[in-house]
Amino acid sequence: MRRDVFQAIADPTRREILHMLAHKPLNLNTVAENFDVSRPAISKHIKLLTECGLVTIRPQGRERYCEARLEKLSEVSNWVEQCRKFWNQKLDALEDYLKILQREPKQVSTSKSRKKSHGKRK
Amino acid sequence: MRRDVFQAIADPTRREILHMLAHKPLNLNTVAENFDVSRPAISKHIKLLTECGLVTIRPQGRERYCEARLEKLSEVSNWVEQCRKFWNQKLDALEDYLKILQREPKQVSTSKSRKKSHGKRK
DNA sequence: ATGTAATGTAACCTTTCGGTTACGCAATAA
DNA sequence: TTATTGCGTAACCGAAAGGTTACATTACAT
Numbered sequence: 089m090r091r092d093v094f095q096a097i098a099d100p101t102r103r104e105i106l107h108m109l110a111h112k113p114l115n116l117n118t119v120a121e122n123f124d125v126s127r128p129a130i131s132k133h134i135k136l137l138t139e140c141g142l143v144t145i146r147p148q149g150r151e152r153y154c155e156a157r158l159e160k161l162s163e164v165s166n167w168v169e170q171c172r173k174f175w176n177q178k179l180d181a182l183e184d185y186l187k188i189l190q191r192e193p194k195q196v197s198t199s200k201s202r203k204k205s206h207g208k209r210k
Numbered sequence: 211m212r213r214d215v216f217q218a219i220a221d222p223t224r225r226e227i228l229h230m231l232a233h234k235p236l237n238l239n240t241v242a243e244n245f246d247v248s249r250p251a252i253s254k255h256i257k258l259l260t261e262c263g264l265v266t267i268r269p270q271g272r273e274r275y276c277e278a279r280l281e282k283l284s285e286v287s288n289w290v291e292q293c294r295k296f297w298n299q300k301l302d303a304l305e306d307y308l309k310i311l312q313r314e315p316k317q318v319s320t321s322k323s324r325k326k327s328h329g330k331r332k
Numbered sequence: 333a334t335g336t337a338a339t340g341t342a343a344c345c346t347t348t349c350g351g352t353t354a355c356g357c358a359a360t361a362a
Numbered sequence: 363t364t365a366t367t368g369c370g371t372a373a374c375c376g377a378a379a380g381g382t383t384a385c386a387t388t389a390c391a392t
Contacts, residue, residue, distance in 0.1 A: 098220035099380085103289065110296040117338060129381055131340065150338050150389040158297045161290045167225065168283045174232040175280045221350080239368060251351055253370065272359040272368050337390075348379070354372085361366070 091140045093163045101125065102133050106142060109156035116152055213262045215285045223247065224255050228264060231278035238274055 097103055105119055120130040134154055137143040141160045146153045219225055227241060242252040256276055259265040263282045268275040 092222075094220050094222075094225070097289075098216050100214075100216075101380090103216070106293055107296070110293045111299075115338080116340095125380085126382065127339080128341080128383085132380075135340090152339070156293070156297055158290075158293055161293065165287055165290050167219075168287050171228055171232045171278070171280055171283065174229070175278055177233075223350090237368080238370095247350085248352065249369080250353085250371080254350075257370085274369070333392100335390100335392080338388085340385105340387080342385080343383090345382075346380090349377085350375100351377100352373100352375075354374105356371085357369085359367080359369105362364080 091136065093140055093142065093160050094167075096137055096140045096142055097161075097164065099133070101130075102137060105130070105133055105137065106156055106158070109143060109154055110158060113146070113153045113155040115148075116154060119154060213258065215262055215264065215282050216289075218259055218262045218264055219283075219286065221255070223252075224259060227252070227255055227259065228278055228280070231265060231276055232280060235268070235275045235277040237270075238276060241276060 097106070101123060104123070108114060108119060108122065116131060116134060117127065119134070120127040123130060134143060134145075138145060138154075142157060144155050144157050146155060219228070223245060226245070230236060230241060230244065238253060238256060239249065241256070242249040245252060256265060256267075260267060260276075264279060266277050266279050268277060
């Protein structure tokens with residue numbers, strides 16, 4: 089299982105859980121009651137959310153209160169902002185880029201200008 | 211296949227693709243060269259990205275230029291902001307909530323206070 | 333002491349995901 | 363005309379996702 093924040097918020101149920109918990113801490117059963125999937129399913133979602141740092145558990149007797157810890161969401165908004173930053177620059181110079189692409193293919197690394205670069209990333 | 215933006219950016223490869231395209235439009239093969247997965251794999255990723263509106267294709271001869279359309283990412287940042295808004299309110303009143311939870315369980319809908327509500331949502 | 337409520341988890345199932353190879357086809361180059 | 367390039371897609375595959383039921387455990391109520 090991948091356990092990054094992007095993965096965590098990809099699931100609509102988990103997003104709703106986070107939304108609920110952002111409002112106020114709740115114990116697991118209470119969370120589960122608001123969904124029409126089984127309690128174990130919710131338990132798994134919450135486990136995943138804790139594993140990637142978006143939720144912490146505060147045990148209280150036999151109950152376990154789940155609290156949202158939304159700091160990690162900045163990873164998401166930061167990425168979005170980064171993208172947008174580049175994008176705006178691109179929009180400013182869009183026409184130029186298109187001209188360059190058409191007149192100077194070597195400058196933008198086309199499929200002709202280099203060979204498959206295995207292992208270059210990741 | 212789910213085709214929402216959250217799902218789209220859950221995959222690290224797709225995030226990188228978006229990042230590249232935010233910088234400048236590229237044809238499919240050029241994108242594929244920057245990854246160590248096969249060209250059809252990238253083709254699928256791009257297809258998904260177009261299907262959820264994050265990328266548009268501009269055909270040019272036999273090439274297909276992929277452009278980022280990052281407007282849809284606002285869906286993501288909006289959601290994050292919404293969460294944070296609630297969360298901040300919660301932080302302000304955290305102590306109060308905890309007290310309420312402990313003294314007045316009926317007010318927060320505990321597992322005792324109602325039965326499984328099937329079909330209540332979704 | 334006994335029952336029940338709150339929870340974790342194992343075992344299982346089906347669907348989706350992300351990847352591959354193999355092929356087909358249109359546009360371009362030779 | 364023929365070869366090559368850029369691309370889509372079908373068929374397939376293993377792993378992961380998301381769900382279920384069944385069972386175990388612990389805290390609390392009686």
